[in-house]
Amino acid sequence: MDGESELAARFRAGDIRALARAISLVERRDPSVRALETPPKGGEGSAAVVGFTGAPGTGKSTLVDALVTLLRKQGKSVSVIATDPNSPFTGGAILGDRIRMQRHALDPKVFIRSMGARGHLGGLSLATREAIRLLGAFGFDQVILETVGVGQSELEVAAVADTTVVVMTPNLGDGVQMIKAGILEIADIFVVNKADLDGYQRVAMELRAMLSLNAPGATGAAASKPWKPPIITTVAARQEGIDELWAAIESHRRYLETSGRAQELAAKRLKDETAEVVADLARQQARLALGEDGALTEQLLKDGSPYRAAEEILNRIGSDGRKRGRG
Ligand SMILES: Nc1nc2c(ncn2[C@@H]2O[C@H](COP(=O)(O)OP(=O)(O)OP(=O)(O)O)[C@@H](O)[C@H]2O)c(=O)[nH]1
Ligand SMILES: [Mg+2]
Known part of the structure; x- marks a missing residue:
């Protein structure tokens, strides 16, 4: 009990190691950290959450890394959680080369953490949600999730993130034909990355065609003015298109707020x-x-x-x- 209250005190004092420890406890579904998930003074204390998903190697980590750089220039603190649906819980170890963000490692306003999911009943979403609440209570402005789009992981990201970004590339075999069922419904923003490679215009075109066929039939508060997922082309490896991507993320966030969708989502998620x-x-x-x-x-x-x-x-x-x- 003493250990826990000491952890709480260090957490409230902004000790990053206390945050790391708390997230490890979350991974183990240890209930003792739940008290930390509520911000001390109410009101403030929830971070905006953007989720990145897409096939292996599409450039998600490279995009996230570039976005972290941009957010740091704006003075925002940012936390990245990389989840791997194929790995067991990692206890915070970096998952191979999934994370290409080492240059931010010494920045105290950047917190990078990986979480594995294998063997976790109910997938990642419960632990991820708890981790996100901790990060918000700790004071992070922005949380970025990255997960490889295999199995059900996209759906889990979408269930947790305010804005879901689906990353595609020109070299994905049959291109847009490869798109998985359900992706069109969960993507708030599409990124066609590796626009330095041949065929990116075709991917973007096919995507556009699919989206117009799939024009949203929204219900509820958002029905009057549905969101149309934009398609952003990027060359993450050269930090190109990152400003446009961030503008799209912000625009989606404004849409959520003005349409009343943000409240709908928050209520649905809690349920x-x-x-x-x-x-x-x-x-x-x-x-x-x-x-x-x-x-x-x-x-x-x-x-x-x-x-x-x-x-x-x-x-x-x-x-x-x-x-x-x-x-
Ligand atoms: N040509 C080109 N290569 C890129 C671009 N962005 C990333 N890459 C390369 O693509 C490879 C995969 O990039 P990552 O950022 O690790 O991709 P990822 O989607 O995070 O990969 P996983 O986490 O393993 O699914 C790396 O070799 C990157 O250097 C780009 O815009 N153009
Ligand atoms: Mg990655």
Whole structure:
């Protein structure tokens, strides 16, 4: 307990090592850091979040690195979280060469961290969301997420980021034909990077054609003035197009605020996250019960289907909770 309050004091005092330690605890889903996620004075304390996703090697890290440089010139503090859906939790170690941002390593206003996801039930989003709240409470202005677009990772980035940037390149085999289902729906901004290579105009053109076919049929507050994802071409390796990219990100953020979409999203996320937390807790309880309770397992095997045992476990959780509430 003493250790935790010391951690809290160091965190509040702006000690970056306390932040790093807190994020490690988040990765382990240690509940002791949750108190740190609320900013001390209310109001301020939430960072803007931009997520970058795209196929391996499209230049995400190079783009993020260039964006960090731009944001630092504006005096903003920025944190980068690189997640790798194929790696186990890393305890903060840098994932191979996924992160090309070493030149910012000595800047105290830049915090770079990687998180692995393999073996993490419910994917990365819970831990990422907690980490983002910590970074906001710590005082970072901007959080940038980077994740390789494999499996469900794009959807997870989109579920967490305010603005999702999907990065493509001209040398992706069949180009836009390769685009994964669901990408058009989650991308707020498309980047065609490596515009120094042949074929980038074709990728941009095909993308434009697909987007016009897929013209948004938005519902809710945003329906009257839907967002049209812009296509930005960049040469990240030469820092070209980065100003345009940042302008597009800012313009999307203004759109979220003026359309009322920001509030809709915040509410939806809190609900989704609550459901995930409940599922997580219930799963832990279920494993415990199934591991310890021979009679329950016997019943389960006899039934040959999970529903009765599941209901029994949920009932127990409910009555435990009520007992605890009274006690
Ligand atoms: N020609 C060219 N190469 C680039 C450009 N931007 C990045 N690259 C190169 O592309 C390779 C991959 O860049 P990264 O930034 O590591 O790509 P990434 O998307 O972060 O890669 P993963 O994290 O492994 O998925 C590197 O060799 C970069 O130097 C560009 O604009 N043009
Ligand atoms: Mg990378």
